[in-house]
Amino acid sequence: MKILVCISKAPDTTAKIAFTDNNTAFDTNGVQFIVNPYDEWYALVRGLELKEQNGGSVTVVNVGLAENEPIIRKALAIGADEAVRINVNPTDALQTAKEIVAFAKAEGFDMVLLGKETIDYNGSQLGGMIAELMDMPYVSLASKLEMEGTTATIHRDIQGGTEVVEVTAPFVISAAKGMAEARIPNMRGIMAARTKPLKVVEGSGANASTTIANYELPPAKGECHYIDADNAAELIELLHNEAKVI
Amino acid sequence: MSVLIYANTANGKIHKSAFEAVAYGSKIAADLGTNATAIVIGACSDAESLGEFGATKILHANDSKFNDFDPSIYTQVVVKGAEAEGADVIIFSHDFSGKSIAPRVAAKLDAGLVSGAVDYPSTANGFTVKKAVFSGKAFANITINTDKKVISLLPNSVDKSAKGGSASVETFSPEVGAATVKVKEVIKESADLPLTEAEKVVSAGRGLKGPENWGMIEDLAKELGAATACSRPVADMDWRPHHEHVGQTGVAIRPNLYIAVGISGAIQHLAGVNQSKTIVVINNDPEAPFFKSANYGIVGDAFEVIPKLVEAAKAFNASNH
Numbered sequence: 381m382k383i384l385v386c387i388s389k390a391p392d393t394t395a396k397i398a399f400t401d402n403n404t405a406f407d408t409n410g411v412q413f414i415v416n417p418y419d420e421w422y423a424l425v426r427g428l429e430l431k432e433q434n435g436g437s438v439t440v441v442n443v444g445l446a447e448n449e450p451i452i453r454k455a456l457a458i459g460a461d462e463a464v465r466i467n468v469n470p471t472d473a474l475q476t477a478k479e480i481v482a483f484a485k486a487e488g489f490d491m492v493l494l495g496k497e498t499i500d501y502n503g504s505q506l507g508g509m510i511a512e513l514m515d516m517p518y519v520s521l522a523s524k525l526e527m528e529g530t531t532a533t534i535h536r537d538i539q540g541g542t543e544v545v546e547v548t549a550p551f552v553i554s555a556a557k558g559m560a561e562a563r564i565p566n567m568r569g570i571m572a573a574r575t576k577p578l579k580v581v582e583g584s585g586a587n588a589s590t591t592i593a594n595y596e597l598p599p600a601k602g603e604c605h606y607i608d609a610d611n612a613a614e615l616i617e618l619l620h621n622e623a624k625v626i
Numbered sequence: 627m628s629v630l631i632y633a634n635t636a637n638g639k640i641h642k643s644a645f646e647a648v649a650y651g652s653k654i655a656a657d658l659g660t661n662a663t664a665i666v667i668g669a670c671s672d673a674e675s676l677g678e679f680g681a682t683k684i685l686h687a688n689d690s691k692f693n694d695f696d697p698s699i700y701t702q703v704v705v706k707g708a709e710a711e712g713a714d715v716i717i718f719s720h721d722f723s724g725k726s727i728a729p730r731v732a733a734k735l736d737a738g739l740v741s742g743a744v745d746y747p748s749t750a751n752g753f754t755v756k757k758a759v760f761s762g763k764a765f766a767n768i769t770i771n772t773d774k775k776v777i778s779l780l781p782n783s784v785d786k787s788a789k790g791g792s793a794s795v796e797t798f799s800p801e802v803g804a805a806t807v808k809v810k811e812v813i814k815e816s817a818d819l820p821l822t823e824a825e826k827v828v829s830a831g832r833g834l835k836g837p838e839n840w841g842m843i844e845d846l847a848k849e850l851g852a853a854t855a856c857s858r859p860v861a862d863m864d865w866r867p868h869h870e871h872v873g874q875t876g877v878a879i880r881p882n883l884y885i886a887v888g889i890s891g892a893i894q895h896l897a898g899v900n901q902s903k904t905i906v907v908i909n910n911d912p913e914a915p916f917f918k919s920a921n922y923g924i925v926g927d928a929f930e931v932i933p934k935l936v937e938a939a940k941a942f943n944a945s946n947h
């Protein structure tokens with residue numbers, strides 16, 4: 381079973397969000413970067429579990445510049461066999477998808493796994509785009525994935541419930557909570573990651589379709605209006621008369 | 627040129643978020659001086675109701691082969707609908723349906739996609755759409771540079787009231803390829819309304835001490851007509867189901883009212899909820915960081931405060947508001 385896991389770089393969840401260059405660029409000053417949690421905790425770990433059960437290999441791919449290599453090594457330390465970095469600084473998901481497909485097309489992967497979204501742009505776009513460009517089935521927001529030969533049984537989140545669906549490999553899946561338990565890399569993994577192959581390939585020249593005009597921070601909240609605990613009922617009146625939300 | 631809106635269904639009826647998407651797309655169409663067509667796929671008994679939200683035409687792909695939600699097939703239907711209507715702007719809801727199909731449609735049409743839009747596009751300088759980024763900690767204005775444009779709208783973002791009006795429903799029977807996804811079973815959870823679409827949410831955290839204490843949270847939610855949510859440790863400890871976990875690594879929500887009980891207000895929790903219109907924090911620690919993001923705060927023991935609120939909400943409901 382040949383498994384491809386797409387990983388994205390994301391700012392640490394505690395990072396201060398600020399912008400520079402007239403609010404046109406994310407201020408990376410002092411920001412720690414991590415593997416996007418959905419990619420790491422769910423897609424990568426489930427890929428590794430499937431490989432452990434069925435044999436095969438797990439390749440991670442990242443579209444980004446050399447500065448991304450520490451997070452790629454982290455994925456190798458968790459257990460991926462090899463990594464590919466496509467040497468392009470992408471502007472949007474469609475460009476990223478085209479670059480991944482340009483590399484993955486000829487590789488014969490049985491499945492492509494990725495997280496349901498990144499915690500920076502929250503797009504939920506890449507998986508569907510890869511699936512369309514590779515003409516593969518796509519199951520988004522998957523919380524469970526079992527393989528039986530080339531048939532996958534998948535739980536996907538739908539409104540107000542879960543649907544159990546079946547697809548045949550090759551396919552693309554976006555992973556949500558429930559898919560696997562996060563793994564912490566051990567010393568052996570970290571040592572091994574240093575010598576695992578990390579191949580750098582040049583991009584295919586795909587263009588982006590969107591550009592970020594600028595960023596905004598949400599307006600600051602006003603003062604908190606405190607209500608005495610003994611007089612909690614007053615809250616209901618305020619929510620009705622003042623906030624007008626009930 | 628026209629605007630095409632994919633209206634998703636649930637249990638054979640138009641889903642709530644689809645009305646908002648149609649209202650949104652119709653406003654865009656009016657601003658662009660063109661028409662809004664809605665497209666419905668699979669069994670649906672009330673497709674014509676979309677006319678009240680501004681659609682002037684409704685395409686219904688009602689063949690039973692469309693009853694299973696197969697993103698590959700649905701993509702083909704939407705793309706054929708866009709071709710038939712000459713649509714340059716295609717709208718989805720940013721829920722499970724839009725997340726599954728909008729990226730495929732965008733890739734197929736080689737169109738720029740803004741997912742999770744929170745406002746109408748601005749056409750003053752190109753075609754720019756605002757969306758929340760960094761899990762709600764900021765917004766980005768994103769310009770779509772392609773001729774064809776795809777947007778998925780975050781639920782609860784724009785006016786979704788019915789405007790009156792009507793539309794004819796036409797059967798739409800495009801040729802599509804073979805099915806790729808076979809639905810074997812549907813497991814219903816109790817919540818009929820997904821958390822992302824609830825207008826009021828009562829949420830509780832580790833301060834509640836154990837799952838046996840959630841009765842009062844459910845009571846308050848019931849009196850207020852709210853959905854229930856929880857912090858991550860609460861879901862991780864299996865006190866509550868995972869789909870209730872809100873925050874940066876759970877569900878991001880923006881209801882009109884978010885009541886947080888016994889939740890400290892960690893940055894990862896705030897990320898998923900701080901765009902709520904009104905935030906109420908109930909915590910026995912006056913130093914809890916959540917109070918900094920609150921509109922209303924009660925410093926007190928949840929086990930004393932919540933029963934009082936339940937009584938007050940009951941009295942409020944009984945007084946015929």
Ligand SMILES: Cc1cc2nc3c(=O)[nH]c(=O)nc-3n(C[C@H](O)[C@H](O)[C@H](O)COP(=O)(O)OP(=O)(O)OC[C@H]3O[C@@H](n4cnc5c(N)ncnc54)[C@H](O)[C@@H]3O)c2cc1C
Nearest residue numbers: 831832833857858873874875888889890894895910911928
């Ligand atoms: C990468 C990463 C991602 C994360 N993602 C998320 C996420 O998506 N969502 C999320 O929620 N968390 C997330 N977290 C966890 C987050 O950092 C916090 O640990 C978590 O939100 C705390 O949950 P809590 O507020 O319920 O518990 P606690 O922090 O333990 O807070 C309990 C609160 O209850 C109060 N309390 C106690 N007793 C009472 C009482 N009797 N009456 C009233 N109040 C009382 C306390 O004063 C305290 O403020 C993430 C963490 C990491 C590292």
